[in-house]
Amino acid sequence: MQHIEDNGIAADELGAVTWRKSRASNPSGDCIEVAALASGAVAMRNSRDPHGPALVYTRAEIAAFLRGAKDGEFDDLAG
Known part of the structure; x- marks a missing residue:
């Protein structure tokens, strides 16, 4: 596994992953x-x-963010 410093890594270093948007x-x-x-x-x-x-985030971090997004906690950032 690559060492991730300051939570950033070059996307190319992640190998063959499937990106989606x-x-x-x-x-x-x-x-x-x-x-x-x-x-x-x-x-x-x-x-x-x-x-x-x-x-790179843990599944728990993503889950917490998605809960907040679904509850509208970040709506002010898109407007």
Whole structure:
């Protein structure tokens, strides 16, 4: 397993993972992409910079974020 320093790693260093993004993303690519890692963690990257950095989160961190997003806690960031 790669050593992840400061929670960032070059997306290319994650190997053969399947990146996916929301069906709601727009044609200009303004979206993030996520990938499940073999370790059970989840990586996120900017879809406009597929070779740039990826941030890696635990499943628990992703679950907490998604609960907050579903409850509208971050709606002010999109408006």
